[in-house]
Amino acid sequence: MDIKQLRALLAVAETGSVTRAAEALHIVQPAVSRQLKLLEEDVGIALFERGRYGMELTESGEILAQHARRALLELDRARSEIQPSNAQISGIVTVGLLPSTSDLLAGPLLDEVKNQHPAVNLRISVGYAGYLRDWLESGEVDAALLYNPKATPTIQVQPLLEESLCVVGPWSAQLSSDRSIALADLAAWPLILPSAGHGIRNLLEQACPGTGMKLNVVAETNSMNVQKNLVVRGHGYTILPSIAVTEDVARKQLGASPLSDQELQRTIVLALPNTRRIPMAVRAVASLLEREMKLAVERGDWPTARWISD
Structure with missing residues (x-):
C-alpha cells in the first residue's frame, strides 16, 4: 500500500469513474486501474462495485477511504511544515465553526489569514458542537469552536464568550x-x-x-x-x-x-487538541479567530454575547 494507490482510491471514489480519476490525477487510465488492482490485492478484498452512478465504494472501501483521507491530510500537513526556521508561517489549517457563527466569522477570518499569513491554506468546516469535537479528536480539524465543554485529556479549551x-x-x-x-x-x-x-x-x-x-x-x-x-x-x-x-x-x-x-x-470556547503537536500555523490562525470574535462582540455584531477571555 502506497500513496499513489491511496490517491487513486480517493480520486475514483470522488469522481465515480476511472477515466475521470485519471484526468484529475493527470495520469493515464491504465495506471489508475493498476493502482486500484494492487491495492485490492494488498488488502485482499474488493473496494469498488459498479453502481447506478458509476464506481461506488464497498463497505470495506468506505472504511479504507476514510482512513486514507486522514493519512494523506497528515502527510500534506507534514510536507507544508518542513521549511527553514526563517521562512514565513505556512501549512494547511482546518478550523471548525459552529453553524450559528460561520456567517459572522468565516469571511473576516479568511481575510485576515490572507493578509497576515498568505502561505497558510485555510479550510473551514461547519458543524454542530458534537461533530466538531469528534473531528477535533480524530484530527479532521485542527481547532474548533465548541460550547460548554471542560478540558479533557484529549482537548484543551479556552473560554472566550x-x-x-x-x-x-x-x-x-x-x-x-x-x-x-x-x-x-x-x-x-x-x-x-x-x-x-x-x-x-x-x-x-x-x-x-x-x-x-x-x-x-x-x-x-x-x-x-x-x-x-x-x-x-x-x-x-x-x-x-x-x-x-x-x-x-x-x-x-x-x-x-x-x-x-x-x-x-452557552459558553463558547476555542478548543485545540492535547494529543498531537500543534503547528505554528494552527496557533496563528487560532489567534486570528479569537481576535475576530472579540472585535465582533465589541462592534455589537454579536448580540447578547459577553466577552470573558482575558
Whole structure:
C-alpha cells in the first residue's frame, strides 16, 4: 500500500469513474486501474462495485477511504511544515465553526489569514458542537469552536464568550426581544431541536430536571437551516442563540424572545487538541479567530454575547 494507490482510491471514489480519476490525477487510465488492482490485492478484498452512478465504494472501501483521507491530510500537513526556521508561517489549517457563527466569522477570518499569513491554506468546516469535537479528536480539524465543554485529556479549551439563548418561532407568533420566556413555559410547545448529544440540546436536557418538565420534541435535525425552515413553515419552535437569527428577524421571517433562565447560556470556547503537536500555523490562525470574535462582540455584531477571555 502506497500513496499513489491511496490517491487513486480517493480520486475514483470522488469522481465515480476511472477515466475521470485519471484526468484529475493527470495520469493515464491504465495506471489508475493498476493502482486500484494492487491495492485490492494488498488488502485482499474488493473496494469498488459498479453502481447506478458509476464506481461506488464497498463497505470495506468506505472504511479504507476514510482512513486514507486522514493519512494523506497528515502527510500534506507534514510536507507544508518542513521549511527553514526563517521562512514565513505556512501549512494547511482546518478550523471548525459552529453553524450559528460561520456567517459572522468565516469571511473576516479568511481575510485576515490572507493578509497576515498568505502561505497558510485555510479550510473551514461547519458543524454542530458534537461533530466538531469528534473531528477535533480524530484530527479532521485542527481547532474548533465548541460550547460548554471542560478540558479533557484529549482537548484543551479556552473560554472566550458567553451568549444567551432565545426561543425562535414564526413571525406570526409575535415573539420579541422585550418579552422573555422561561423554559418551564415551553412544556407544551412543539420543539424542533438537534439530536441528543449536541450542545444546545444538552443544555436544555440538563436544565429540564430543575423545572420538572420534559421537552416536547416533534422533530430532530442536525442542520440549523432545516431547523429554521421548519419553524418558518409552522412546524414548531426552536432554541438558538440570537446571532443565528438576526437576519431572519430583520426580514420578518422569524421572531425571537430571550430565555429568562440564567443557566441557559452557552459558553463558547476555542478548543485545540492535547494529543498531537500543534503547528505554528494552527496557533496563528487560532489567534486570528479569537481576535475576530472579540472585535465582533465589541462592534455589537454579536448580540447578547459577553466577552470573558482575558
